[in-house]
Amino acid sequence: MIWALFQILIFPGLLFLSIVSLFAEFYDRKLYARLQNRVGPPWFQPLADFIKLLGKEEVVPEEADIEMFKLSPVFALAATVTAFLYIPLWGINAAYSFSGDLIVVLYLLTIPTLTFFLGGWYSRSLFSAIGAVRSITQFFAYEIPLFISLLAPAILANTWSLSGIAAFYTLHPWYIIFNLIGFGVALVALLGKLERVPFDIPEAETEIVAGSFTEYSGRFLAYFRMAIDIEVVVGASLLAAVFLPFGLTLPPVWGFILYLIKVFAVIGVLTLFRTVFARLRIDQMVEFCWKWVAPIAFFQVLLNLMLKGFVLR
Amino acid sequence: MRQKRQWTEVGIDRFFEAFDRAVKQDGFTMLCTVSGLDEGADFGLIYHLARTDGEVLNLKTKVNKDRGEMKTVTVYFPSAQIYEREIEDLFGLKFTGLPPGRRYPLPDGWPTGEHPLRKDWSADRLKDMGAIQMADESIRLPIGPRHEISPPTDFSLTKVPIGPQHPALKEPESFNVSLRGEKIAGLEIKLGYNHRGIEKGCEGRSFLQDVYLVERICGICSHTHSTCFVQAVEEIAGLEVPRRALYIRTLVGELERIHSHLLWLGVAGHEIGFDTLLMYTWRDREAVMDLLATITGNRVNYGINAIGGVRRDLTSEQGAEVLKAVDTLVEQTKYYIGVAQEETTLIQRLSGVGKLSKEDALRLGAVGPTARASGVARDIRKDDPYAAYGELDFKVITDDHCDVFGRTVVRLGELMESYSIIRQVIKNLPDGPIAVKAPRRIPVGEALSRYEAPRGEDVHYVKSNGGENPERVKVRAPTLANIQSVSKMLEDRYLADLPIVVAAIDPCFSCTDRAVEIEGQGTLSWEDVRRYGIEFYKKRGIDFGAMKKK
Numbered sequence: 001m002i003w004a005l006f007q008i009l010i011f012p013g014l015l016f017l018s019i020v021s022l023f024a025e026f027y028d029r030k031l032y033a034r035l036q037n038r039v040g041p042p043w044f045q046p047l048a049d050f051i052k053l054l055g056k057e058e059v060v061p062e063e064a065d066i067e068m069f070k071l072s073p074v075f076a077l078a079a080t081v082t083a084f085l086y087i088p089l090w091g092i093n094a095a096y097s098f099s100g101d102l103i104v105v106l107y108l109l110t111i112p113t114l115t116f117f118l119g120g121w122y123s124r125s126l127f128s129a130i131g132a133v134r135s136i137t138q139f140f141a142y143e144i145p146l147f148i149s150l151l152a153p154a155i156l157a158n159t160w161s162l163s164g165i166a167a168f169y170t171l172h173p174w175y176i177i178f179n180l181i182g183f184g185v186a187l188v189a190l191l192g193k194l195e196r197v198p199f200d201i202p203e204a205e206t207e208i209v210a211g212s213f214t215e216y217s218g219r220f221l222a223y224f225r226m227a228i229d230i231e232v233v234v235g236a237s238l239l240a241a242v243f244l245p246f247g248l249t250l251p252p253v254w255g256f257i258l259y260l261i262k263v264f265a266v267i268g269v270l271t272l273f274r275t276v277f278a279r280l281r282i283d284q285m286v287e288f289c290w291k292w293v294a295p296i297a298f299f300q301v302l303l304n305l306m307l308k309g310f311v312l313r
Numbered sequence: 314m315r316q317k318r319q320w321t322e323v324g325i326d327r328f329f330e331a332f333d334r335a336v337k338q339d340g341f342t343m344l345c346t347v348s349g350l351d352e353g354a355d356f357g358l359i360y361h362l363a364r365t366d367g368e369v370l371n372l373k374t375k376v377n378k379d380r381g382e383m384k385t386v387t388v389y390f391p392s393a394q395i396y397e398r399e400i401e402d403l404f405g406l407k408f409t410g411l412p413p414g415r416r417y418p419l420p421d422g423w424p425t426g427e428h429p430l431r432k433d434w435s436a437d438r439l440k441d442m443g444a445i446q447m448a449d450e451s452i453r454l455p456i457g458p459r460h461e462i463s464p465p466t467d468f469s470l471t472k473v474p475i476g477p478q479h480p481a482l483k484e485p486e487s488f489n490v491s492l493r494g495e496k497i498a499g500l501e502i503k504l505g506y507n508h509r510g511i512e513k514g515c516e517g518r519s520f521l522q523d524v525y526l527v528e529r530i531c532g533i534c535s536h537t538h539s540t541c542f543v544q545a546v547e548e549i550a551g552l553e554v555p556r557r558a559l560y561i562r563t564l565v566g567e568l569e570r571i572h573s574h575l576l577w578l579g580v581a582g583h584e585i586g587f588d589t590l591l592m593y594t595w596r597d598r599e600a601v602m603d604l605l606a607t608i609t610g611n612r613v614n615y616g617i618n619a620i621g622g623v624r625r626d627l628t629s630e631q632g633a634e635v636l637k638a639v640d641t642l643v644e645q646t647k648y649y650i651g652v653a654q655e656e657t658t659l660i661q662r663l664s665g666v667g668k669l670s671k672e673d674a675l676r677l678g679a680v681g682p683t684a685r686a687s688g689v690a691r692d693i694r695k696d697d698p699y700a701a702y703g704e705l706d707f708k709v710i711t712d713d714h715c716d717v718f719g720r721t722v723v724r725l726g727e728l729m730e731s732y733s734i735i736r737q738v739i740k741n742l743p744d745g746p747i748a749v750k751a752p753r754r755i756p757v758g759e760a761l762s763r764y765e766a767p768r769g770e771d772v773h774y775v776k777s778n779g780g781e782n783p784e785r786v787k788v789r790a791p792t793l794a795n796i797q798s799v800s801k802m803l804e805d806r807y808l809a810d811l812p813i814v815v816a817a818i819d820p821c822f823s824c825t826d827r828a829v830e831i832e833g834q835g836t837l838s839w840e841d842v843r844r845y846g847i848e849f850y851k852k853r854g855i856d857f858g859a860m861k862k863k
Contacts, residue, residue, distance in 0.1 A: 036592035126473050130492075130808070197586050198658050206481035206584045206812040208473075278658040279586025281809040282495055 007085070007095050014081050020263075021229035022046040027264060028232070028271050035275040046229070050222055058218035065122035072119030073216070073223035079111035080230040087237050088166040090255035092248050097163040102154055105162065105238060106147055112231050113139045113193065116202065119224070120212025131211020134282055135195070135202040141289035142192030142199070148297035149185040153242050156304045162241055169245040176246065178307060182300040183243040187266070188293055190235045191273055192285070194228070198277035199285055236266035317366075317697055318761060322373040329384070332372060335362055336389050341370050343691075344390040344678060345763070346789035348774045349400035351432045354378055356406045360386070361761055361772065367697035369761055376406060385410040392678035392797050396789070403430040403512075418505035429513050436510075473808070477506050481584065481812040484821075488811065495807050500800050515786035520546055520620060520755055523783060527773075528614050530788065531821050533576065536562075536569045537766040538773070538788065539618040544699060545762035545775035546620050546783075550755050556701070556743045558622035563701040564635070564738045565609060565617055566764075567731045571642065572601040573767035574724045574731075577819045578649065581721065584812040585662040590652070597645045600638045607631055622748025632739045639732050646728045653721055663718040667802035667814035670715055677798040680791050681769020682727065683818045685711045686719035693765035705737050717817040724819075754781055766791050768819045792820045 007013055025046040033040030060069055086101040088094040094101070113135060120132030154160055156175060157168035169176055192199040203211035210216075216224060240262035247258045280288065323331045335341045341362035350357030355375040362370045376383050385408045386393045397408040398417045405428035419429075428434060476487035485506035491499035511530055515523045528539040540562055547554055575598040582590030602612050608631055609615035617623050653659065669679065674687035684691055692709040694702040710726035712719040759776040769791030778784040795818040802814050 036589050037596055038592055126471065130471070130473070134495075197588075200586060201809070204586060204809065206586070207475075207809055209480055275589050276656075277587070278582070278590075278656070278662050279809075280658060280661065281807055283807065284661055 008081075012089060012095060013085060017081060017084055017230055017233060018226065020260075021226065021233045022050065024233050024236075024264070024267055025229045028267055028274075031268060031271045032275060035272070050226060053222035053225070054219055056218040058220060059215075061123055061125060061215050063124040064215065065124070068118055068122035069215075070220060072115040072122075073220045073227060076112040076115040076119075076227035077223050077230070079108045079115075080227055080234050083108035084230070084234045084237065086162055087234070088163050088241050088245075088248065089237060090248070090250075090252065090259040092166045092170055093163045097161055099164070100160045102150065102160050102162050102165070102242075106150065109193070109231070109234065109238070110139070110143065112227055115227075116195075116212045119216070120214075123212070123215035125215045127208040127210070127214040128212050130208045131202045131214065134208075135212060137282055138192055138195070138199065138202060138285060141286040142189040142293070145185050145289060145293040145297040146189035146193065148294070148301055149182040149189065150238070150242055152182045152297070152300040152304045153179045155301065156308055158308075162238075165242060166245045166248055170248050173246055176243070178304065179243055179300070181296060181303070183239070185293055185297045185300065186239050186243065187269060187273075189289075189297075190239065191270060192289070194232055194235060194270070196270060197274040198280045200279055201282050201285055204279055232267060232270070233263060236263045236270075239266050317368050319368070319370045320373070320759075321370065322375075325374050325376055325383075328372075328374040332360065332386065332389070335370055335372060339370070340364050341368075342675070344386070344393055344396075345369070345761075345770070345772045346774070346787065346793075347386075347393060347396040347400060348785070348787040349404045349406065349430065350776070350785055351404060351430065353432075356383075356400075356404055358383065358400070358406075359774065361774065363697075363763075365691065365696065367693075369697070369763070371761055381405070382407045382409055384408070387411060390678060391676060392794060395793060395797060402428070404428050405431065415501075415503055416505075418508045420505065420508075429510065475811060476503075481815075483580070486820075488815070490808060490811060492808055495809070497803050497806055497808060497811065500803055502796065502799065504796065512786055512788065515783055517782065519753070519781045520777075520783060521751075521753075523786065524618055524620060525614075525616065527786070527788065528616065528618075531790070532613050533573050533821060534569060534766045534768065534771070535614045536565050536617070537764055537771050538790075539615075540566060540700070541762045541764040541771050541773040542775065542786070543618045543620050544764070545760040545773050546755060546777075547751075548760040548762065549758035549775065549777050550620070550752060552621045552749055552751060554622055555746045555749060557626075557745045558747045559701045560738050560742050561623045561625075561627055561747065562618065563705070564627065564735060565605070565615055566700065567734050567738070568601055568605055568608075568635075569615075570767045571728060571731050572598050572605070573819070574728050575601065577724060577767075577816075578721070581717075581813060581816050582659075584816045585659070587659060590649075590659075593645075594649065597642060600642065604635055604638055607634060619748055619751070621751035622746070624748070626747050627742065632742065635735060636739055639735055643729070643732050646725060646732070650725050653718075653725060660718065662813065663716070663721060664714065665716055665718075666806065666810045667717045667720075667817055668715055669798055669802050671713075673798065673801055674715075677801060678794050679769075679798045679818075680794045681766065681819075682720050682723045683769065683795045683798065685709065686723045687715045688713045691770075693763045693770050697763050699762075699764060701738065704741070705734055707734050717813055720817045754779060755783075768792060768821060769795060790821065792818065796820065 009015060026041065026043050029045070030040040060066055083105045085095045086097060086105050116135045117132045120128040120135065154165055156178065157165045159165060159168065195202050203213065208214070213221060213224060240259070244262050247255065250258060321331070341364050343363040345361035345363050348359040348361065350359070352375065355377055358374050358376060360372045362372060383406055385397055387410065394411055394414065395417060397411060398414065400406055401408055402416055402419045405426070427438060471492045473490045473492055474487065475490055476482050477485040487503040489501040489503070490497055511526060514526055518526060524539055524543055527542045528535045530538045575594045579591035579594040579598070582588065582594070605615060606612045608627060609617040609625060617625055669683070669687050671688045674684045674689050679687065679689070680691070688711055690709050690711045693699070694707070695709050707730045710723050710730060712722045714722065755777040757777060757779040759774070762773045762775070764771045771791055772789040774785070774787040775783055776785040799815060799818060803811060806814065
């Protein structure tokens, strides 16, 4: 019981995850700044921002649905932290695992997007409402490719458990190569999930202020931002666990370092995308996802099915 | 008097005949602006009509104040409506036949019957009325739709207020967008938030002081306005400006164009979420700002112009420094041209967006890069050369994409031309004095001065009555000519395109709104401002005190 609580709240749960996330935000901002020829923030800036926001006044719009408005950020935070517990990090086994946890993790990761929608919608502000609708529109564009691309390696491994996938690829390390297309698709879909340039349409500053988060302030905004930071790390960890499952049998310290390298490499790629692209329009984004990303993801599934059926029997 | 200027006065009864002939037979197909004048018993009106060869016809007429009415010329030039509305507000001359629309440029709560540019008006009148009364609903003028797309009455539409305060806008102005889903179904533009009464202010100051006042119309194109103004004054006074001064003015003007275009490129990048471009271009722009600071002593309001010449000479070391910086900028600009041609998401967001056909550009009177990107080869530097441009070799960059991408291409091309102009200026800089002495009193006369600002044609009309202060200063900034094509560009586009389409005309609302000084309210203490704010909202049925208790 105490061990379980320790795992959930401290390591590798909430506290550890928060620290890694804040550092990931710093890493993202610093890298982004350096790529843009700027100096960038000092290392404690994300933490300072978080603490500052916690201390700020919270303004809840009079028209807003107060319960939904206040609960949305908490739900977002809880869902992302829970998802993290099922992902194998620096060993073959995750903190918790059962057959089918891959699906659960994917569903838990859709909850933040839903809370962005609900939080924005129940703010009852124009900009929030438009942002909320855009969030959900975008969700339908990237979610399917993301699911499909993450299911493909599972098909090859013949298991729906993330720990099972890790175990399978540790036994057959070279099979990782077959999933590279899926990795690319998942990276693009993750950009959509995390609402980052070129897919930061739901919070396009120059059109709709801050989208869903326009009316949020103080504590609730801090929770939302923390949830997004954590989502970045969880998303990167998930991709690392599914597509880069090597070195999982290393001794703990080395394994831990390797895990951090993988996660920060994924985040680095996301940051690079953020630097070199302009924001697309919602219609262009949906078109791109269904015309290109989804078919490629399906191709990956087909490839893995054929490999499994004919080659790797 | 300057070449390429005709001044004709006709009586009101024969005015439309003359106007029709000028437009249809003599080929004066551009309306620069309409200047209003208060001439005692009459309102003076001057229609500044331009031809593509640079010839300007200043067609004058008089309307008796008792009559107080004039027919609009919007049938010839749709763009005239905003100029006529301006006269309606500032002089109180009514224009009949105008399409329904919102007043410009005074605020909605401005008291009826107060027309600040009339000679007998002073800001004291507002002081007597008191601020509270001004904000009273009962004296609000009726306001209505203003532009070509009328706001729909369909209630299934979402109305989104972009502005007056919004992250997409760098200056206060307001776009009320009606949305059907993500598509724009209607647009209402409201300007005038930056109205500072500079035209009235100019009348109360000497010519010399005005050089510095008009320079403060805009922070980006400050040299534009001061040059345009001194050119007009020099023309009236008949001053022969030394060639060296003209070259230095040209140099500063081109440096200003470079910093403005680089700034624009960054802003355009930011509007479409491409902040990296913003950071890169603004870093390079810093080199130009440093050059301007070295040459003139200031980064923004250069203060280099004086009536009769310039105030500071250019040393040969400064010339060498300019050339060195230009070399780096050429390399950087080539890189940006590459980015604009290759970066997929950038092209996706820019091409096909904000279409303005050549016919529409001509009809709506677009100027500057906005017009040139629609294939209209108009450039005041070429058509009606001023300063040293007549002696320099450069191309007018045009493009036939007719969209935001085309406007980007034109501005990037113009940057390259500006570098070449600067090299020529430094190479051919003539020796001699940098200024001639200007008289304190400027002789009776009037002049129209045109200047190709980074955003397009800037027009100043100056009239002197022989005294130390000008009788009238009229400014028409390029944005006022371009803003009217924005509704056209946004027809049936997405909300996401609005920021970039508006940005693509490179709007400068401070320039546009310039001109009625409200000193009346005096300085309010913090407590007074607070009380005024509470009262203001209470009158509208919003009580913050009660809200807190709840």
